[in-house]
Amino acid sequence: MSALPEPRFLDDRLSHWARTTPDAEAIVYLDRTWTWAQWDDRVRRLTGALTEFGVGHGDAVAFLDKNHPACVELTFAAASLGAANAVVNFRLAGDELDYVLNDSGARVLIVGRELRPAIDGVRDRLTHVEHVIEVTPDGEDGDEYEALLAGATPTGRADDVEPGDVCVIMYSSGTTGKPKGVELTQTNLIAHTVNGHEGWSFDEGDKNMVSMPLFHVGGQSYVQVGIHDGVPTVMTREADGTALAGAILAGANRTFLVPAVLAKVLDAGPDAVKLFGALKTFCYGASPMPLPLLRQALKAWPDTDFRQVYGLTEVSGVISHLMPEAHRDTEHPERLVSAGQLIPNAELRVTNPDTGEEVPTGQQGELWFRTPQLMKGYHNKPEATADAVTADGWFRTGDVGRIDPQGYLFVEDRLKDMIISGGENVYSIEVERVLAEHPAVTEVAVIGVPDEKWGEAVKAVVAVEGSASEEELTAWCRERLARYKCPRTVGIVDELPRNPTGKILKKELRKPFWEGRDRATV
Known part of the structure; x- marks a missing residue:
């Protein structure tokens, strides 16, 4: 971890590296690379452009695209004015976009070219948005965002900015109704970077791969770690196999990803496994790692440090971690x-x-x-x-x-996933862990479904590789669990529904069983 004084403002470290190592590589994205001085200049120019738009203390701006350095630049620039960047999930539908953008109060929206039609479709309903700027992945001709930076006057941090100002608004997935915007301050994000850094650090020559979506706290907070230590960031637009492989070949050797990505790598064959062996650190979180998958990964990559994190958006990301040892x-x-x-x-x-x-x-x-x-x-x-x-x-x-x-x-x-069957509390994750140990089970979710006698009954929904019958899986549980915890029924599916960050959508699994009943399906 860096021996530098702890920063007070979000842009402190970016400006530090721009002064002390101006020509060193700061970020790589697709075919473009920027030094620390160049990246800081882009942030300062965007700060100037936002100032010209009238954005100031307490305002909000918004970003809608797949991963792009412009999102990080907007967070820094907004923070420099005491404003907040509302980072929007690029998979939202029109009505959801309408709600999030209006709720955030964003005055300026930066949107990716491929997502511009979705914004055009709801433009007349966006009551606060005054300016829409289009950005392209490659900075090609006609890129409105690049033109905006080129014509802007570099501007420093405003005098009225405080560390306790909200700088990011992260929207929840909305499984309990309308999405809630989580307000994170500059102090919050800096504290997360420093506290979550405990027990590990970068070595000379390391590069940090940022592939988690930036609309997720796992992407938005993790990108700050490399900036904090002054190591280059290799950002991928998406977390697909080709992009991840390209980042590793470009020298990235530390990363944070969801467990589902690891499963795909292990299934991709020996060449993919060998390539991912170049990673010094594989940090994972956002959803549980099935124990068989984790054991397989530890065996496949004996020289890689695995670090699990547990956290929530409301605490800026990581709150506990399971270290490599x-x-x-x-x-x-x-x-x-x-x-x-x-x-x-x-x-x-x-x-x-x-x-x-x-x-x-x-x-x-x-x-x-x-x-x-x-x-x-x-x-x-x-x-x-x-x-x-x-x-x-x-x-x-x-x-x-x-x-x-x-x-x-x-x-x-x-708490909402707890199943109450015949007066007994059944925690779904306990049953899921037992089923995940079955050699044929690749994915599992356990839910409560209506039962006339017991109120709720335990139901498992699994994806399998090879063959496994409902009777076999039920018997497997009965050998390892108290009888009241065992699934009364097991549904076998091709794959389980997941949200964009890989979390299983139990709401969708419950819905057909609870529709029209009193119990909530969240």
């Missing part, structure tokens, strides 16, 4: 299913969901965190903020888990 600790294999230990400057309470009282070590409860990484609040939603954050600063996650005497955190389930 714990991944290969043969004396404590049970820790492979843990979320590791808390990062620095984080506090945890495991509480009774009904009373809010702390429960004893080892007992399950709702996870509450307190940290300087905690969001300012939900944008335009004070009641939702009050529901999620206590008066003394504890964030109620809605996740169920426990902590062992050594401080290892085990995230067991979501």
Whole structure:
């Protein structure tokens, strides 16, 4: 980790590297490369352009495209004015785009050329957007964003900017209704970068691969890590195999990805496995890593450091991590299913969901965190903020888990995913872990479905490789679980529905069973 003083403002490190190593490589994207001085100049020019548009303290701008350095530039430029960048999921439909852009209050929108038609389709409904600027992947002729930078006057940080200003608004996936905008401040993102950096660092010659979507906190926060340490960033437009392979061939050797990507690499054959062996660090998170897949990966890449992270957008990303040595600790294999230990400057309470009282070590409860990484609040939603954050600063996650005497955190389930069958609480993740150990199971989700006798019954939905019958999978569970936890039915599908970040959409699996009933399907 860098020995430099901890930054106060988001652009402190970018401007530092522009002064001290101006000609060193800062970022590579497709066929373009910028030095630190060039990248800082682009940010300063964008700050000037936003100033000319009238953007100032407390305003919002927005970005809609696949991964592009312009998104990071917009975050820095907005922060330099005390404004916020609302980063929009490029997979949203028209009505969803309409809602997010209007809710954010964005005055300026930077949009990728291939997504411009979607914006044109809702342009008359965007009540706050005053300027729409089109950006292309390659900076080709007619790129409005590049023309905007070329004609702008470089401008420094405004005098009224404070570290506690909101600089990013990250929208939730909307599985519980309309998406909520999570407001993250400059202080939040800097604290996350510093705290999440504990226990590992870059070496000379390293390059950091940023492939997680920037609309996800795993992309938006992770990109700051390489900038913090002054190492080059290799950004891919998407997280497909070709792009990832190209980044590794370009020298990228540290990365953060979802487990689903790792599974595809292992299935791609020996050449892909060998290529990914060039990675020094493979950090994974955003969804659980099935234990068989993790064991396969540890065996395939014996020289790679694996680091698991658990976190939430509301805490700027990472709040706990399972470090490389714990991944290969043969004396404590049970820790492979843990979320590791808390990062620095984080506090945890495991509480009774009904009373809010702390429960004893080892007992399950709702996870509450307190940290300087905690969001300012939900944008335009004070009641939702009050529901999620206590008066003394504890964030109620809605996740169920426990902590062992050594401080290892085990995230067991979501409160809303808990199945109550005949008065017994069944945590879906416990059943999922057992089914994931079956050699034929490649994906699994466990949900509760209506049952006239028990209220809810446990149902498993699995994808398999080869053959495995419902009876076989049910018997597998009965050998390893209490009978009330075992699935009463098992559905076998080709693949499970996932959102853009790879998270299984249990809402879609529940929907046909609960439609028209009182139980929520979130």
